[in-house]
Amino acid sequence: MNTLLSILAVFLLANLLVALLRVARGPTPADRLLAALLFGTTGVAILLLLAFATASAALLDAALVFALLAGVSGAAFAQRAWREEEGTHDDD
Amino acid sequence: MTTIEIASVILLLTGAAFFFAGTVGLLRFPDVYTRLHALAKADNLGLGFIMLGLLLQAPGPATVLKLVLIWLLALAASATVGFLIARRARQNGIVPWQSGDRE
Amino acid sequence: MKPSVPAVRAALWRSALLAVLWWALTDGRADSWGVGSVSILAAAILSLRLLPPVSTYISRVGLLRFLIFFFYHSLRGGIQVAWFALRPRLSLRPAIHEIPLRLPEGIGRVLLANTLSLLPGTLSVELNGRRLCMHVLDAAAPTEVEVRRAEVRVAHMLGLELEET
Known part of the structure; x- marks a missing residue:
C-alpha cells in the first residue's frame, strides 16, 4: 500500500511540474495566477499521500497550512500583485 | 487485501485520474477561463477522491476530521481564487476564446 | 451591559x-x-x-439536500470537464452568460457564485449586484436551468425568499 501511495505522489508531482511549466509560459498574467490554484489542490494531494505513505502526521498539518495559504495568497495575488504588474495604481 | 483496502485503492486511482485530466485540460484548453474550468472542477474532484481513499486508511477519528477540514479549505480556496482570477482577467480585458478562433 | x-x-x-x-x-x-x-x-x-452574532437560519434538511446536490453535480462537473479535456477533438464552445439572480443581497449570492464555479460547465466571472456573469463551456447547454436549480437549493438551505427579477 505504501508503495502505491508513493507512486501516486510521484505521479501527481509530475502532473504538477508539467502544469507549472505550462502556467509559467502564460501568455497572460492570469494564466500565471493559476499556479496558486495548483498548489492548493495538487500540492495538498501530494502532501496527503506522503503523510500516509511515511506515516508522518506532521505532513497532514503541512497540507492543512497549504490549503489555508492557497486561499489567502491566491486572493492576495489576484487582488493586488497583478494590478502592480499592469502599472495601474487605482485604489478601490 | 481487505475489501476496505481495495475500495481505498480504487478511490485513490480515480483521484489521480481526475488530476491527470485536469492537467491535460490545462495543456489543451485555449484560454485562461477554460483552463480555470479544468482546474476548479477536475482537480477538486481529484482531491476529493484522494481524500476519500485516505479516509479509509485513517488511524483515528481526529485524522478523519482533519482530512475533511483540509478538503473543505481546499474547495473554498479553489472556488474563491478561481472566481477572483476570472474577474480580474475580465476587468483587465482578456477576451474569452471563441470556437471560431484559432487555438 | x-x-x-x-x-x-x-x-x-x-x-x-x-x-x-x-x-x-x-x-x-x-x-x-x-x-x-x-x-x-x-x-x-x-x-x-x-463577526457579531447574526440570526442566520440554516435548515438542516436544506443543508443535507444542498450537500447531496453539490456532491452529485460537482461529480458531474468533473467528469464533464475531464471528458472535454481527454476527447481527441477539442469541442469547446465557450460563451459569457449573464443571469439575474433571484436571491436577496448577501451571503446567499456569494455562496451561489462560488458553488457554480464547481458545478458542470459554469464559472462565475463577475457578481455585480443582482447580475451574475458566468463563463460557460458549452454555449448551447441549458445553463439557466442549472443555475436556477442551484439557486433554489441555496435559498432553501438559508431560508431565503426568492425575489422576482
Whole structure:
C-alpha cells in the first residue's frame, strides 16, 4: 500500500511540474495566477499521500497550512500583485 | 487485501485520474477561463477522491476530521481564487476564446 | 451591559466548534488542552468581535439536500470537464452568460457564485449586484436551468425568499 501511495505522489508531482511549466509560459498574467490554484489542490494531494505513505502526521498539518495559504495568497495575488504588474495604481 | 483496502485503492486511482485530466485540460484548453474550468472542477474532484481513499486508511477519528477540514479549505480556496482570477482577467480585458478562433 | 440570549448562544456554539477543531488539530492529545482552552477562549472572543452574532437560519434538511446536490453535480462537473479535456477533438464552445439572480443581497449570492464555479460547465466571472456573469463551456447547454436549480437549493438551505427579477 505504501508503495502505491508513493507512486501516486510521484505521479501527481509530475502532473504538477508539467502544469507549472505550462502556467509559467502564460501568455497572460492570469494564466500565471493559476499556479496558486495548483498548489492548493495538487500540492495538498501530494502532501496527503506522503503523510500516509511515511506515516508522518506532521505532513497532514503541512497540507492543512497549504490549503489555508492557497486561499489567502491566491486572493492576495489576484487582488493586488497583478494590478502592480499592469502599472495601474487605482485604489478601490 | 481487505475489501476496505481495495475500495481505498480504487478511490485513490480515480483521484489521480481526475488530476491527470485536469492537467491535460490545462495543456489543451485555449484560454485562461477554460483552463480555470479544468482546474476548479477536475482537480477538486481529484482531491476529493484522494481524500476519500485516505479516509479509509485513517488511524483515528481526529485524522478523519482533519482530512475533511483540509478538503473543505481546499474547495473554498479553489472556488474563491478561481472566481477572483476570472474577474480580474475580465476587468483587465482578456477576451474569452471563441470556437471560431484559432487555438 | 447584560449579554443577550443570542449572544450567549453564539458564544457557546462557537466555543464548541472551536473545541472540536482543536481536538482534530492535535489528534486528540490530552496534554494539549491547557494551551487549547486558552486558545479556544481567545478565538471565540475574537470571532464574536469580528463577526457579531447574526440570526442566520440554516435548515438542516436544506443543508443535507444542498450537500447531496453539490456532491452529485460537482461529480458531474468533473467528469464533464475531464471528458472535454481527454476527447481527441477539442469541442469547446465557450460563451459569457449573464443571469439575474433571484436571491436577496448577501451571503446567499456569494455562496451561489462560488458553488457554480464547481458545478458542470459554469464559472462565475463577475457578481455585480443582482447580475451574475458566468463563463460557460458549452454555449448551447441549458445553463439557466442549472443555475436556477442551484439557486433554489441555496435559498432553501438559508431560508431565503426568492425575489422576482
